């Protein structure tokens with residue numbers, strides 16, 4: 148009797164942290180069915196691309212990568228190629244050019260069906276499943292930690308989004324918002340801690356609206372956070388992303404109360420102009436946003452605040468742009484992800500508004516935003532000179548095997564000479580020098 152050859156799969160992931168977390172779910176589902184994860188694309192029998200649709204550029208990168216996969220398949224016609232994630236969901240089978248190449252197309256809620264889809268491919272069919280679900284949370288799946296440093300890990304606590312910001316494709320690719328059973332989240336955090344992990348990041352498109360109802364009790368996000376922080380003071384907790392409209396005082400107080408809840412809040416503002424915020428359907432004003440920033444600064448001294456900004460959205464005037472720059476200064480963001488508006492098919496903005504800010508103006512406004520943020524980030528780093536932070540060691544610095552790198556509670560990277568401590572342990576580091584992206588220090 149000949150034994151069936153174990154098929155090896157390779158996953159490449161694009162997009163947000165949630166997509167990386169999904170790849171770990173996919174790896175778990177396939178491993179449980181007898182497939183084997185491999186880290187070398189050229190050894191794989193099955194290649195999976197977990198994709199992102201957030202901006203046109205994200206999809207272009209995937210299309211380019213598929214060209215390369217086409218050449219691999221020419222050499223090895225038995226290779227199975229699958230498209231997963233948001234782009235699979237958005238384009239479904241409309242990737243005409245790739246139609247002959249792709250054996251599998253699976254959306255974010257279809258990963259349990261991957262083994263079945265792979266079976267159809269073996270019998271000569273194409274496996275397609277892009278049905279979105281109202282209740283899939285993969286709560287019972289134990290993610291296989293891919294590419295892990297053994298210190299920090301992601302935990303998805305909810306899926307989908309129903310905010311329908313007018314520019315955003317996510318509600319269409321990820322479907323209805325749903326929260327995961329808190330007990331399963333707590334179990335996962337506990338298991339990670341027992342395996343030696345010391346930092347978990349709770350993930351959702353809008354973690355502040357996390358809600359789980361059972362009988363008469365409701366667990367909201369602050370309560371969930373508190374329960375995870377209570378597991379062990381040596382386990383750090385982070386979370387992303389917070390929608391400003393749902394950031395409550397209750398949450399701010401919980402963050403302030405527990406030393407192991409990290410003092411870093413990512414609070415995407417998108418624009419500093421009320422006209423644009425309204426058009427984006429963000430459901431808060433510039434004044435309300437700044438009020439939340441003040442509440443954070445008052446209750447949580449030393450808290451880092453980061454943001455996302457989109458420039459050049461429909462009808463954005465020079466005055467709107469100036470208001471964004473002003474808000475950035477007033478909020479004094481420690482860090483920002485900045486993007487040019489990219490029209491996405493299906494969204495409210497694509498259907499109702501004109502993408503009418505010329506490319507060169509988007510370019511120039513983005514440049515101004517990036518320059519200002521560089522100044523703000525540099526000022527933020529200089530404020531840390533001479534300060535001492537508790538740092539969780541993550542591993543060896545890329546630049547030198549004599550140095551470690553790790554993060555402080557504010558999520559800033561610190562580099563420092565190695566000590567007898569190991570990755571996964573905490574160290575107090577005094578900041579001696581700063582560069583644009585890193586704090587350089589020494590153990591005290």
Ligand code: SAH
Nearest residue numbers: 314315352388415455456457486487488489
């Ligand atoms: N759920 C998160 C954001 C997820 S997407 C939130 O609401 O905060 C990450 C970021 O991508 C967004 O915050 C936004 O700044 C940016 N983005 C989303 N759609 C975009 C588009 N069509 N063009 C440019 N940037 C976009």
Ligand code: SF4
Nearest residue numbers: 308310311312315317
């Ligand atoms: Fe997109 Fe808005 Fe949902 Fe964030 S909150 S994922 S920007 S629709």
Ligand code: F3S
Nearest residue numbers: 162163199200201233
């Ligand atoms: Fe991209 Fe989907 Fe995340 S569109 S940003 S991978 S939710």
